[in-house]
Amino acid sequence: MEGDIFSGVGNSTQVDGKVLQTFQKSFVQVQNILDQNRLLINEINQNHESKIPDNLTRNVGLIRELNNNIRRVADLYADLSSSFSKSAEASSEGESSGTMKSDGKVGQKRIRPG
Numbered sequence: 001m002e003g004d005i006f007s008g009v010g011n012s013t014q015v016d017g018k019v020l021q022t023f024q025k026s027f028v029q030v031q032n033i034l035d036q037n038r039l040l041i042n043e044i045n046q047n048h049e050s051k052i053p054d055n056l057t058r059n060v061g062l063i064r065e066l067n068n069n070i071r072r073v074a075d076l077y078a079d080l081s082s083s084f085s086k087s088a089e090a091s092s093e094g095e096s097s098g099t100m101k102s103d104g105k106v107g108q109k110r111i112r113p114g
Contacts, residue, residue, distance in 0.1 A: 019087045026080050033069050033076075040066045 044062050047055035 016087065019083065022083055023080060026076050026083075030073055030076050033073050037066055037069050040069070 040062050044059050044066070047059045047062070
């Protein structure tokens with residue numbers, strides 16, 4: 001499934017491969033962190049239910065780790081958003097001088113008056 005993240009991008013849309021790789025790498029990192037969070041939450045719940053003092057004390061560290069992971073996910077999404085915006089800006093700048101046709105050739109964009 002990891003390789004299919006951007007399979008919805010149409011053939012006529014030209015997307016920079018490096019940008020795609022960056023997005024995919026970030027999404028894989030996010031998924032790994034979320035998987036780790038699921039394990040942390042399960043352990044935190046088990047420790048809480050046990051009511052054993054050592055387990056409850058351990059939860060303090062686990063909750064800190066969970067909070068740090070959530071912060072990392074938010075940072076990764078912020079970076080993705082920034083990268084996407086820059087990519088979209090670069091794409092629209094490229095379209096202002098010409099358009100990419102489905103055959104891969106660049107044609108001049110017609111500008112309507114008024």
